[in-house]
Amino acid sequence: MAGIGVSSAPRRIRGSYMPVFTAGLALARSLAAARQNGLWLTSHQEGHLAAGLVxxxxxxxxxxxxxxxxxxTTELIEVRRGQAGRFDLDLLGGTTDLHAGQFVDRVGVRLGLEFPAGKRLEELAEGASPGAESLLPSSVQGLKVSFSGVESAARRLADRGVSRPDVARAVEGCLARTVGKLIRAGCAQTGLTEVLLVGGVAANKFIRRELSRRLPQTVRLYWAEPAWSRDNAIGVAFLAEQALSPT
Incomplete structure (x- = not known):
């Protein structure tokens, strides 16, 4: 074993902290000391990034x-490769209120789905009527997006009696348009044209199809495998192996 890797914080920036990470960090330190292994500290976000890349x-x-x-998390980030096991991350933009997954979960629960609702909302949307993906607007200003207003609009659709599958597909359509605009803005600002998409919401098949159709061919999308979109543990292990393995 080259060593032990662990997520010590949500992001590798000063002040990034959540209590849930302290238990794993304490265990990793104890195991590394007992086994006389190297210990590599990374972040939850870098784990998702590495799992996506692999x-x-x-x-x-x-x-x-x-x-x-x-x-x-709903963030657009410029990534620069650093030393082994590290990335330099520059936050470009993202949400000003609700995260994409919160939007999905809140509407899903309103539709009677279990929390977390992403997978079931995707299944429900398969029965939607043609054109239902356009029932909700998207809110994007440059590199900032908002989901609180469209979440309220989705609730109003359900309250008016719009079918559950149509509301579910409307949420997917809103997400696809919103994310597409955010990617375009990021590419225009940085000049970069290669984009890696990770996280549970990025596993949605409809959103994947729509983004591939809507974005120009000059933009190349890389999709993490659906199971790996949701899981960053393998990414943490990959980063620790890079950093701690003898060269």
Whole structure:
């Protein structure tokens, strides 16, 4: 064993902290000391990034964009490869209120789905009427997006008696348009055209199809495998192996 890797914080920036990470960090330190192994501290976000890179097979460039879409994160990030096991991450934009996954979960629960609702909302949307994906607007200003207003609008659709599958597909359509505009803005600002998408919301098949259709062919999308979009543990292990393995 080369060593032990652990997520010590949500992001690798000063002040990034959640109590849930302290238990894993304490255990990793104890195991590393007992086994006399090296210990590599990384972040939850870098774990998602690394898992995405491994499963998607790229990007392989020194700089690229990362779009992290989940229940707790909606961020567009410029990534620069650093030393082994490290990335330099520059936050470009993201949500000003609800995260993409929160939007999905809140509407899903309103539709009677169990929490977390992402997978079931995707299944429900398969029965939607043609055109239902356009029932909700998207709110994007440059590199900032908002989901609180469209979440209220989705609730109003349900209250008016719009079918559950149509509301579910409307949520997917809103997400696809919103994310597409955010990616376009990020590419225009940075000049980068390779984008890695990770996080649970990025596993949605409809959103994947729509983004591939809507974005110009000059933008190359790399999708983490659906199971790896939601799980960052393998990414943490990959980063620790890079950093701690003898060269």
């Amino acid at each position: 499963s998607a097979g790229g990007p392989e460039t020194a700089r690229f964009l990362l779009l992290h879409l989940s229940g707790g």
